[in-house]
Amino acid sequence: MTIFIQALDYNLWDLIVDGPNLPTVTLENGDVTPKPRNTYDDNDRRRVKINAKAKHIIICAINSNDFNRISSCISAKEIMLVHDYEMFTMNENEDIKSMFSRFTNIINALQALDKTYSNSEMVRKILRCLPKSWMSKVTTIEEAKNLNILPLEDLLGSLMTHELSMQKKDDEEEKEKKKKKIVALKSSLIEDSEDDDENEELALITRKFKKFLASKKKFGGKPNKKIYQKGESSKLEEIICFECNKPGHYKSDCPRLKKKDLLKKKKKKAMIATWDDRDESSSDEDSSEEVAQLALMALEEEEEEKTMR
Structure with missing residues (x-):
C-alpha cells in the first residue's frame, strides 16, 4: 500500500505521514479550528483535494468492517492511524515492553489529531491483542480486576510480571530438556560400548573356534579319499593312529x-x-x-x- 500511494503521487504519502495539512484558522483566543469552506482560496482547495484523493485510495483498499471504523475520520493520516489501532496485535517473539511502546506511539499520534480513546477501551484493546499463550492470564485479569477503572500502567506492570514468570518457566523446561538429552546420550554411549565388548568377545570366540577346527582337521580329521585314489600311498603310510599306534589310518577309522x-x-x-x-x-x-x-x-x-x- 505504501509503494502504491508513493507511485501515484509522492505528495499523497507526505500528506499521510506529515498531515493532515488541512486549511485552518486561529481564533482570537488562540484555538485552531478548520477553515470554513466558503473562505477557501486556490491553495486551500489544492490541499483539500490531495487529502480527499489520499482518503479515496485508502478507503478503496479496505473492507466494509474497517470502513465503518474509519468513516468518521477527517484526514488520510487519521484513517491510517485508526486502522493501525484497530488492527493492532502483539507480534511473534515480541516482549510486552516493545508491544506497549508501539501501541503508545499510535495513541499519541491519534491524540494529536484530536482522536482519543478512553482508558477502559485501551485496556480492553491491549488484552485482545495478546496471543493465545496469554489467554489464561487474560482470563485471570478479567475476573479479578474491574476493567473500567484499571489503569493502563497497572495492566502493563501485571503483564510484565507474568512475562518474567513465563520466561523463567521456559528456561527451566529448556534446562530439563538438555538434561534428558545428556542422559540419553550417555545411555547410548554405554550401550554402544557394551555392544563393542560383545562383538570383541564374539570375534575372539570365533577365532578360537576356527583355530580348533584347523587343529582337528590337521590331527584328527578323515583322510581325503581322492588323494588315495591318485596313488599317493606314501602320505597314507606316514599317518599314525593315536589309538593303536599303527600306520595307515586315523584314530576315527x-x-x-x-x-x-x-x-x-x-x-x-x-x-x-x-x-x-x-x-x-x-x-x-x-x-x-x-x-x-x-x-x-x-x-x-x-x-x-x-x-x-
Whole structure:
C-alpha cells in the first residue's frame, strides 16, 4: 500500500505521514479550528483535494468492517492511524515492553489529531491483542480486576510480571530438556560400548573356534579319499593312529576303537536288561549270558592288544 500511494503521487504519502495539512484558522483566543469552506482560496482547495484523493485510495483498499471504523475520520493520516489501532496485535517473539511502546506511539499520534480513546477501551484493546499463550492470564485479569477503572500502567506492570514468570518457566523446561538429552546420550554411549565388548568377545570366540577346527582337521580329521585314489600311498603310510599306534589310518577309522564302541553298547544293553523288573527269571538268564559274552570279548581284546604289541 505504501509503494502504491508513493507511485501515484509522492505528495499523497507526505500528506499521510506529515498531515493532515488541512486549511485552518486561529481564533482570537488562540484555538485552531478548520477553515470554513466558503473562505477557501486556490491553495486551500489544492490541499483539500490531495487529502480527499489520499482518503479515496485508502478507503478503496479496505473492507466494509474497517470502513465503518474509519468513516468518521477527517484526514488520510487519521484513517491510517485508526486502522493501525484497530488492527493492532502483539507480534511473534515480541516482549510486552516493545508491544506497549508501539501501541503508545499510535495513541499519541491519534491524540494529536484530536482522536482519543478512553482508558477502559485501551485496556480492553491491549488484552485482545495478546496471543493465545496469554489467554489464561487474560482470563485471570478479567475476573479479578474491574476493567473500567484499571489503569493502563497497572495492566502493563501485571503483564510484565507474568512475562518474567513465563520466561523463567521456559528456561527451566529448556534446562530439563538438555538434561534428558545428556542422559540419553550417555545411555547410548554405554550401550554402544557394551555392544563393542560383545562383538570383541564374539570375534575372539570365533577365532578360537576356527583355530580348533584347523587343529582337528590337521590331527584328527578323515583322510581325503581322492588323494588315495591318485596313488599317493606314501602320505597314507606316514599317518599314525593315536589309538593303536599303527600306520595307515586315523584314530576315527581305527578298528580297535570301533570294537570298543560296540563293547560299550553291549554293556549298556546288559545293564538295562539286569534292571528290568517285568520278568525276573528271564532277566537273570539273559544277564548271565550277556556277562559271559562280555567276558569273552574282553579276553579276545586283551589277546589282540598283546599281539599288536
